Amino acid sequence: MAFNRFDHSVLGEIRPRFELKVEVEPDKALQYLEDKAKGDPTVVTTKSRHYIFLKIPTSQQHYWSPELSVRIEKEEFSEDILVHCLLGPKPSVWLFFMFCYAFIVILSTIGGIFSLVKYQQYDDASWLWVIPAGIVLTVSIFFTSKFGQNKGRDQMLHLVSFLYHGLDEITSVERIHK
Numbered sequence: 001m002a003f004n005r006f007d008h009s010v011l012g013e014i015r016p017r018f019e020l021k022v023e024v025e026p027d028k029a030l031q032y033l034e035d036k037a038k039g040d041p042t043v044v045t046t047k048s049r050h051y052i053f054l055k056i057p058t059s060q061q062h063y064w065s066p067e068l069s070v071r072i073e074k075e076e077f078s079e080d081i082l083v084h085c086l087l088g089p090k091p092s093v094w095l096f097f098m099f100c101y102a103f104i105v106i107l108s109t110i111g112g113i114f115s116l117v118k119y120q121q122y123d124d125a126s127w128l129w130v131i132p133a134g135i136v137l138t139v140s141i142f143f144t145s146k147f148g149q150n151k152g153r154d155q156m157l158h159l160v161s162f163l164y165h166g167l168d169e170i171t172s173v174e175r176i177h178k
Contacts, residue, residue, distance in 0.1 A: 014145055020176065021080055022082075022173055023171045029167060030052050043055070043159065050071055053069055055068075056158075089148065
């Protein structure tokens with residue numbers, strides 16, 4: 001799901017990013033979003049300095065529930081105030097998938113080198129299955145993550161809608177296309 005990309009792939013992004021331009025001070029916008037979420041039982045927030053994390057309440061969460069990380073800051077060389085948004089799974093889910101990718105790539109690389117050396121030196125092709133197995137596992141993990149993203153799609157759209165409507169109540173919101 002590409003929110004702000006013109007050159008996105010057919011498969012979309014695992015962690016979509018998009019940017020908005022607003023005309024309100026960053027602290028005021030963050031505080032307004034936090035206050036608005038307190039009155040809305042469908043969104044929970046966590047705030048730190050320049051960030052606010054919009055999440056689905058624990059009672060409605062499932063393994064694939066997304067989080068929306070929102071950073072609002074004034075541009076250094078212009079007067080624009082930008083809202084940087086990053087949608088993705090919970091950090092534990094993201095870390096698990098990155099660990100799986102790394103584990104498979106490392107094992108496939110070592111196994112592939114071992115199998116190719118064994119094949120060239122001894123004409124033994126018994127370990128060559130490691131290379132296609134690594135590719136199949138990597139592709140299956142990718143499609144599992146796409147399945148999870150699709151399962152959390154409604155919640156993802158709800159968080160984005162909450163952000164757009166919340167900011168639109170206090171200022172004009174303009175999407176920035178990159």
